[in-house]
């Protein structure tokens with residue numbers, strides 16, 4: 413499989429190259445040059461497979477040329493062997509139409525583990541074939557950070573620098589990052605929002621002073637390998653609910669548009685998806701873009717679903733590229749306009765292409781709280797505030813009652829105990845494997861939101877590329 417940039421001018425790479433590169437050198441994001449497609453019979457034959465095997469089957473067309481199938485299966489077996497539930501991503505029924513897909517049974521209790529456990533192993537595999545050192549620079553609103561740190565802590569040839577917005581992640585999220593004291597882990601709290609952190613990360617990929625000395629790598633969902641691994645659980649859930657004979661809808665709590673774009677990829681591969689519901693909190697740039705074609709940044713409002721406090725959604729670029737006719741030059745111009753003015757109108761082709769599969773909704777604080785309460789009182793489930801945005805959109809999405817609607821449960825409720833207990837009066841308990849989190853020592857540095865200060869810190873602590 414060959415990977416091309418959404419902005420049309422970076423060199424095409426194979427899977428290993430795209431995984432190590434992260435962001436394309438023209439500022440675009442890597443996408444497969446064509447979507448692999450499974451026939452109905454091929455999809456039906458996937459039913460009932462153990463998760464690791466299903467993962468290898470789904471990922472295979474994306475990695476072919478960079479990994480042998482048997483090696484891929486060894487990696488998926490190792491990655492998903494660390495999950496605390498045998499099914500890895502179990503489904504739970506809430507009522508006649510609604511289901512929860514629990515994605516939080518990995519080591520750091522959020523859906524990010526599903527992709528990052530795999531990505532950590534892929535880095536090790538590909539770096540082992542060269543004498544290259546990787547300097548990972550990432551931005552997190554709370555969950556990517558801990559999942560990425562868990563996946564690479566202590567690994568040879570990798571240093572990780574993780575930027576989070578100071579004071580804007582939950583205490584559990586912060587401690588899951590800052591209590592990992594491995595020498596290759598560097599946590600940086602910056603003044604500003606996740607968007608500010610993400611902008612600095614992207615800038616570093618195009619800063620030749622840095623890229624001449626260091627091989628900068630990505631763990632955010634700008635890295636294609638993240639999304640590839642997330643495609644698997646759409647297949648896993650839909651197969652359990654009767655696919656390919658029956659269509660399924662998904663409601664996806666959304667911030668950086670990575671998780672829901674993985675659903676779009678599943679649909680391009682042939683999975684019969686009725687609708688993908690994009691669920692935001694009040695930071696609703698994606699809801700405005702999908703409902704009205706208006707992709708304009710706005711300021712970030714802190715909410716009880718802090719991981720989705722995002723107003724620039726990196727992966728939306730991948731969708732605009734695909735539904736807009738895969739014209740890299742035109743998209744590069746459109747994105748340059750957005751970067752200059754912080755606003756952009758979708759073209760008619762982009763709006764119509766997106767509307768064929770996506771619908772959207774934004775949940776405010778009342779909607780989140782009421783949905784957390786409903787899930788507890790009516791269905792006996794404690795859910796986190798991000799999942800609540802998804803479930804709110806699912807219950808109000810007007811999907812044909814004959815179609816099952818799966819809400820992605822993206823985080824364990826105990827990561828956000830204050831919001832959950834405000835809504836339900838119950839304090840969710842952290843699973844035993846992270847139970848002593850609050851007794852562990854923390855280490856992080858605090859920096860201003862100034863790019864030069866962050867770059868200087870990275871340069872001081874990173875290892876040169878070879």
Ligand SMILES: Cc1ncc(COP(=O)(O)O)c(C=O)c1O
Pocket residue numbers: 522523554555556633665666667668669670671672719720798799822823
């Ligand atoms: C718990 C949780 N739910 C949902 C999201 C949104 O996912 P995405 O950024 O892939 O849209 C995030 C992070 O962004 C998250 O951490």
Ligand SMILES: N[C@@H](CCOP(=O)(O)O)C(=O)O
Pocket residue numbers: 551552553554555556557606631632633634667668670719720
């Ligand atoms: N919610 C994320 C934000 C970063 O998104 P990513 O999926 O692009 O890594 C987080 O928790 O950090």
